[in-house]
Amino acid sequence: MGYTSSCTLVNNRYLLPSQNARVLNLKAVQGEQNSRPLITMSQVKIPHVLTVAGSDSGAGAGIQADLKACAARGVYCSTVITAVTAQNTVGVQGVNIVPEDFVREQLESVLSDMHPDVVKTGMLPSTGIVKILSQSLREFPVRALVVDPVMVSTSGDVLAGPSILDSFREELLPMADIVTPNLKEASALLGGIPLETVADMRSAAKSIHDIGARNVLVKGGDLADSSDAVDVLFDGKDFYEFRSSRIKTRNTHGTGCTLASSIAAELARGSSLFYAVKTAKRYVETALDYSKDILIGNGRQGPFDHMMKLKNNDMKLSRHRPFDPNDLLLYAVTDSRMNKDWGRSITDAVKAAVEGGASIVQLREKDADTRDFLDAAKSCLEICRQHGVPLLINDRVDIALACNADGVHVGQSDMPARVVRTLLGPDKIIGVSCKTPEQAHVAWIEGADYIGCGGVYPTNTKENNITVGLDGLKNVCLASKLPVVAIGGIGMSNVQPVMELGVPSLKGVAVVSALFDRESVLRETQNLRRVLLDSITTAK
Ligand SMILES: Nc1ncnc2c1ncn2[C@@H]1O[C@H](COP(=O)(O)OP(=O)(O)O)[C@@H](O)[C@H]1O
């Protein structure tokens, strides 16, 4: 251990200087009555679930599922690890139980400082660990306790032996706000009675309620011959059946952990128990449906995608390279009216522009119905991907998200670039229309990738648009830290003076009518591209 020279011995353990400082702080604070950090008006209390469970190296179930489910549901999740499993889609290859004292230490660290709203339990591999947990919860009470009595993995491997049952019944269930056994676990808690029908699930829920849990949810994921996935909730008075369609997929590893941690997350957000179960079940169904065809591992039971984002990175469907400012060279912006007047679809127009050499495309469909816009965006995206050309959507962040477009272009009165960035994430391309150096500065600060500056020349594609002229364009380009594309009335006849401005940040021109208000989009694009490439060669 290389730390000893700068460490202090506390409770027989060496602490790093920062940890030492924390201990000293704690001591100072412990002297004060009810000492809690001062929360100012601008700080926000975040809903918080603590999961006490085992680690799954395959990350489909256990601690990893709990973290992902809570993150997906917008709730903070801290973790106390009870066991480390070597596990994959085939099964559980090994289990290493964390020493009881160290489980206690983790519990104390989190509970004494972070005050979680709800505790959710998963794999509790020994009677000692169950006892330590119930003691800790008596010392540091929380708003709700969700117990998922994990005993056997879906692959059939034992995660907690039958000896655990008595401590579950005696220690944990009486403290639980809800317990969520699957069919096998419910049967084990009741001494091995067979559970084969929804009626059996009801009577099991009632018997487990009699042991002490306030609410019992018997999960029917494994119910034979059922076209629905049925779970039964008993609250001590009434029974409720939660039904969802049974998703046909191998990717169901971790559904139980996810359901329980989602219930905990909803409770932490302040929902009623009924609403928490309903929402959690709907979330599991939606995530399974999204993930039904993803392929991870070769075993019988794969993990699913809690964030519902993995398919965005499907190599066939996503852009492979980061944004290149040189993509702005010939920027084609669609206009639904023009293409309609010339009798062609948006898709045909985009196909011709891309085949003619457009280096980036923006769909600007101000009049289209949402459904038509989305359908057009999906088919344009396919074409653009085939040619390695990025496709952006004007203004409509929802359409960009729904079709996984490469980015969005916004104007000064649209959604601020900062908000668009939060919604789209770090990889997508964001462009902002700017007329002044100040607007260009804000776009840069807010995380845009490029700016569009114009109108350079008068145009009738945009009503009431103030023309900045070549001088205004040059001013913005000189001030901008972002690459610039010039827009507004630019075509074959007047592109030369724009490119001759010779400002390094000016990377290309965006065109609407010069491509789409013409008979042959392909030919016009080819011609304009030739002129642009010539102007670059001349400048060199
Ligand atoms: N194929 C499926 N389609 C939809 N929901 C499912 C499917 N399999 C399980 N579920 C749901 O997932 C949750 C977890 O249930 P279950 O698989 O029985 O738990 P466990 O993972 O503990 O065995 C339940 O709400 C159940 O109804």
Ligand SMILES: Cc1ncc(COP(=O)(O)O)c(N)n1
């Ligand atoms: C560490 C750990 N905790 C819980 C489960 C149960 O999940 P499943 O029932 O989906 O196998 C598991 N397999 N591994």
